[in-house]
Amino acid sequence: MSMERDLFITEVALRDGSHAIAHQFTVEQVTRVARALGEAHVPYIEVSHGDGLGGSSLQYGLSRTNEMELIEAAVSVSGESKVAVLVLPGIGTVRELKEAAKLGVKMARIATHVTEADVSAQHIQTARELGLETVGFLMMAHMAPVEKLVEQAALMESCGAETVYIVDSAGALLPHQVRERVRALRQRLRVHVGFHGHNNLSLAMANTLAAIEEGATRIDGSMRCLGAGAGNTQTEVLVAVLEKLGIKTGIDVYKLMDAAEEIVAPILAAPQEITRDSLVLGYAGVYSSFLLHARRAAQTFSLDSRDILMEVGRRKVVGGQEDMIVDIAAELARQKTGAAVNQEERYG
Ligand SMILES: CC[C@H](O)CC(=O)C(=O)O
């Protein structure tokens, strides 16, 4: 069945949501979610470790289930919806990309830090050769000035990307900043522009609407905000809002609401909300996927996770440097002990 769509939504709960549940998805959960998304006619369903193909590791967190098994399960039940994978060059290899393509994946999203698009060339070219729809995904978009973002997006386009996403990984962008970024990309690029938001400052929906008003036609969301940090733009809410605006997504909003409520909500240990530490991600401009790492480090070193995240933001730590979170926590703990000893020596 062909759907009339003004824009194309990618549901990322089965990939971005992996961060929120420490990469513990089971085949059964993925099967149920992917089947429901297929029945609701969601065009793209992203499945992989939270950090993309090959992400399962001590550095990023070990997956409970091999992601290829999860991808295979999603492909087998998703009907006309297409399964997408995320790949971060340096973490995911061309070999894994080929394996995913063999399993029936139809879209590859090649993700780099916003200033490092040059490392995406080989993966973008391979994805095109494999016949996959190919997306460039510029993460931590708040960390670069607009001109730099445009330059990097143009580089991805020249490598063969058919869409370039502005990725607000930290949920730190404000609506006017999203607007100016989408506008600048639309002026310079010939390919589609996408937007991926995080809700740490409660702006994911506002930012997504700003992006759409400026002409972004590839949009991400996660049901029940099942994504890193405070999660992404809530897909079932977004689809309802777009329907009220007269923007066609081709998605059955009622079926999506049911999937969110009956299948996704039970996966979460607690409903996604903006907690004090997820708020700090947006406030300090920190990668949303760092949240659970910071919470664990806070527990180990008896610290406030906000202090760790603020320092991570100050030092501009980026994806791939997760080990720095523990280093920073250890340093803060040493400073705290040192300060307590000084206090003790001074005042007894
Ligand atoms: C670590 C990959 C990351 O989760 C990709 C993404 O969704 C983002 O940067 O927001």
Ligand SMILES: [Mn+2]
């Ligand atoms: Mn994300």
